[in-house]
Amino acid sequence: MDTTSASDEGEPANNNHSYFRILVFCTCIAFLFSCKQPKKELPPAPPPGPDTLVIEKKPAATTDTIAKKPMGKKKIYLTFDDGPNKGTRNVLQVSKEENVPISFFIVGKHVFDSPEQKATWELLKADTSIVMCNHSYTHAGGQYTRFYSNPAGVVADIRSCQEKLAFPNYVVRMPGRNAWRIADIRVTDIKESRAAIDSVYQAGFDVMGWDIEWSFDHKTLSPDTATGILLRRIRNMLDAGTTKTPGHLVLLAHDQAFQKTNDISMLVSFLRELKSNEDYEFILAGKYPRLRRVPE
Ligand SMILES: [Zn+2]
Numbered sequence: 001m002d003t004t005s006a007s008d009e010g011e012p013a014n015n016n017h018s019y020f021r022i023l024v025f026c027t028c029i030a031f032l033f034s035c036k037q038p039k040k041e042l043p044p045a046p047p048p049g050p051d052t053l054v055i056e057k058k059p060a061a062t063t064d065t066i067a068k069k070p071m072g073k074k075k076i077y078l079t080f081d082d083g084p085n086k087g088t089r090n091v092l093q094v095s096k097e098e099n100v101p102i103s104f105f106i107v108g109k110h111v112f113d114s115p116e117q118k119a120t121w122e123l124l125k126a127d128t129s130i131v132m133c134n135h136s137y138t139h140a141g142g143q144y145t146r147f148y149s150n151p152a153g154v155v156a157d158i159r160s161c162q163e164k165l166a167f168p169n170y171v172v173r174m175p176g177r178n179a180w181r182i183a184d185i186r187v188t189d190i191k192e193s194r195a196a197i198d199s200v201y202q203a204g205f206d207v208m209g210w211d212i213e214w215s216f217d218h219k220t221l222s223p224d225t226a227t228g229i230l231l232r233r234i235r236n237m238l239d240a241g242t243t244k245t246p247g248h249l250v251l252l253a254h255d256q257a258f259q260k261t262n263d264i265s266m267l268v269s270f271l272r273e274l275k276s277n278e279d280y281e282f283i284l285a286g287k288y289p290r291l292r293r294v295p296e
Contacts (some may be wrong), residue, residue: 031033038158041182045177045197051091064240067200072247073278073279073280073281074247074248074249074279074280074281075233075247075248075249075280075281075282075283076249076251076274076280076281076282076283076284077103077249077250077251077282077284077285077288078100078101078102078103078250078251078253078271078282079103079104079105079133079153079173079208079210079250079251079252079285080102080103080105080253080254081105081135081173081252081253081254081255082105082107082110082135082139082254082255082256083104083105083106083107083110083124083255084106084110084111084117084118084120084124084255085110085117085120085253085255085256086195086256086259087122087254087255087256087258087259088104088120088124088255089123090255090258090259090264090267091104091115091255091258091267092104092120092123092124092127092130094258094264094267094268094271095127095129095130096127096129097202097268098268098271098272098275100271100274100275100282100286101129101130101131101282101283102130103130103131103132103133103284103285103286104124104130104131104132104133105132105133105134105135105285106121106124106132106133106134106135106161106165106167107135107136107137107138107139107161107171107175108134108136108137108160108161108164108165109137109138110138110139111164117287121165122215130284131168131169131248131284131285131286132165132167132168133167133169133171133172133173133208133285133286134158134161134162134165134167134170134171134173134205135161135172135173135175136154136157136158136172136174136175137157137160137161137164138157138262139160139175139176140157140176141225144175144176144177144193145192147175147176147196148177148190148192148193148197149192149196150196151195151196151198151199152199154197154199154200155196155199155200155203156167157206158172158200158203159203162205165190168286169285169286169291170204170205170206170207170291170292170293171205171207171208171285171286171288171291172200172205172206172207173207173208173209173210174193174197174200174207174209177189177190177193177197177209178209178210179197179207179209180207180208180209180244181197181198181200181201181205181206181207181290182206182207182208182288182289182290183290185244185245187209187244189209198272204292204293204296206288206291206292206293208250208285208288209244209250210250210251210252211237211242211243211244211248211249211250211251212233212234212237212250212251212252212269213231213251213252213253214230214248214251214252214253214257216254216256216257221257221259221260222255222257222260222262222263223253223257223258223263223266223267227266227269227270227273230270231270231273231274234249234251234274235277237249245288245289245290248283248288248289250285252289253267
């Protein structure tokens with residue numbers, strides 16, 4: 001009996017203990033679960049507004065940023081070839097009226113071809129705002145292949161022009177060739193001329209070609225490129241740094257293309273457009289960088 005009663009009494013006692021343990025276990029689980037609940041999320045960030053855009057604004061100019069800007073104005077060398085001829089006085093007059101310095105590359109023989117051409121040469125010499133440079137004495141007589149096949153003859157022709165006209169610099173433009181020999185700028189457009197042009201450089205002259213040409217129609221003698229196109233090419237070359245010396249652009253034009261009123265007007269408007277660009281300044285050929293013999 002005792003065993004039975006013990007057994008009867010013992011059963012309810014065991015059940016109560018189990019319920020208590022389950023209750024504690026569940027309470028603990030519930031407590032732990034509540035602790036691991038993620039915190040309530042913050043509302044999402046507002047879309048970018050004026051405040052966030054402020055961060056992207058360029059910083060105000062400082063001494064550093066100013067120092068990294070390109071230095072100085074872009075230099076343009078306006079060079080006109082083959083005078084004195086019928087267009088030379090017009091180009092000279094426009095140069096004076098527009099107050100734009102121009103470099104005239106002179107063919108020695110043309111100075112002595114007629115009294116009028118000699119008088120034009122004297123007019124050029126009297127103007128201190130321009131400069132004259134050597135473009136050979138004979139201009140190869142138009143026979144370029146034969147001329148350049150004789151380097152000694154080419155040097156003699158250039159020296160003859162230099163002695164007769166006493167240019168204030170030693171800058172030469174080769175007739176019929178876009179060739180350069182200035183410091184490490186070594187360009188020869190037609191390879192057969194290389195030895196002759198090297199000889200001119202060895203004789204003490206710096207050889208200047210051009211970066212861009214304002215060409216003309218050889219029948220009508222009028223410029224054959226619209227000024228808008230020319231101005232755009234000039235800007236593109238200077239911006240891209242593709243001139244022989246970055247930041248310095250040599251333009252070739254020809255005196256004889258400016259004989260007619262309309263063509264002279266085109267030259268005037270071209271120069272006014274260039275002048276209106278504050279990034280440009282005009283420089284004479286004798287001041288091109290790295291010449292060996294700088295004018296006094
Ligand atoms: Zn020429």
